[in-house]
Amino acid sequence: MKHYVTGDVEVFAYQRTKEGNVQCGDDYFYLSTDDYFICVLADGLGSGENAYESATAVVAIVKQYHSEDVETIMRRCNAELAEKRGAAVAIFKVYFSKREFVYSCVGNIRFFLYSSSGKLTYPLPVTGYLSGKPQSFRTQNYSYEQYSTFLIYSDGFHFNGLKSLLNPIRSLSSIAEEIKNRPFPFADDATFIIGKLY
Numbered sequence: 001m002k003h004y005v006t007g008d009v010e011v012f013a014y015q016r017t018k019e020g021n022v023q024c025g026d027d028y029f030y031l032s033t034d035d036y037f038i039c040v041l042a043d044g045l046g047s048g049e050n051a052y053e054s055a056t057a058v059v060a061i062v063k064q065y066h067s068e069d070v071e072t073i074m075r076r077c078n079a080e081l082a083e084k085r086g087a088a089v090a091i092f093k094v095y096f097s098k099r100e101f102v103y104s105c106v107g108n109i110r111f112f113l114y115s116s117s118g119k120l121t122y123p124l125p126v127t128g129y130l131s132g133k134p135q136s137f138r139t140q141n142y143s144y145e146q147y148s149t150f151l152i153y154s155d156g157f158h159f160n161g162l163k164s165l166l167n168p169i170r171s172l173s174s175i176a177e178e179i180k181n182r183p184f185p186f187a188d189d190a191t192f193i194i195g196k197l198y
Contacts, residue, residue: 011195012176019186025051026191082132116147156190
């Protein structure tokens with residue numbers, strides 16, 4: 001499990017590969033600057049080498065263009081996947097000074113934001129996947145409270161009772177360890193990223 005912390009955000013990330021595969025078909029990237037935190041999770045269609053190729057292509061685009069707005073980055077990712085298998089992609093950007101969250105997703109990646117006052121936000125994704133074909137995006141903006149917790153994960157994970165899991169009284173590390181140690185089947189690539197905004 002990877003751990004990342006700055007003055008504005010703390011993150012734990014964990015990934016495991018589908019049983020029998022060498023390469024993981026999920027990929028992710030996050031970065032915090034003085035002004036914003038950006039995170040992408042890409043789930044390449046299927047598994048194995050072709051899924052890996054699509055997911056890593058998305059991450060490469062976000063690394064290069066992370067300073068751009070979320071919708072522009074999503075369009076770049078879509079164009080990059082034109083000759084590849086395709087991927088479910090979620091990108092979000094947190095602007096610290098405005099306490100604003102911008103989120104966009106196409107495909108079966110799930111995202112939850114749990115505020116310190118107990119409000120659970122779940123933006124609905126656009127069905128489908130990015131593959132270079134014309135694609136409409138639903139880019140959503142949210143305000144967030146200090147000490148809010150976010151959780152984003154690919155479809156290798158499934159959760160019930162998220163409010164109790166993301167209880168702000170619990171430490172982020174204990175929640176991450178609990179998720180990592182849950183007995184999920186290894187029938188798919190699986191990635192989760194959990195973080196707290198300070």
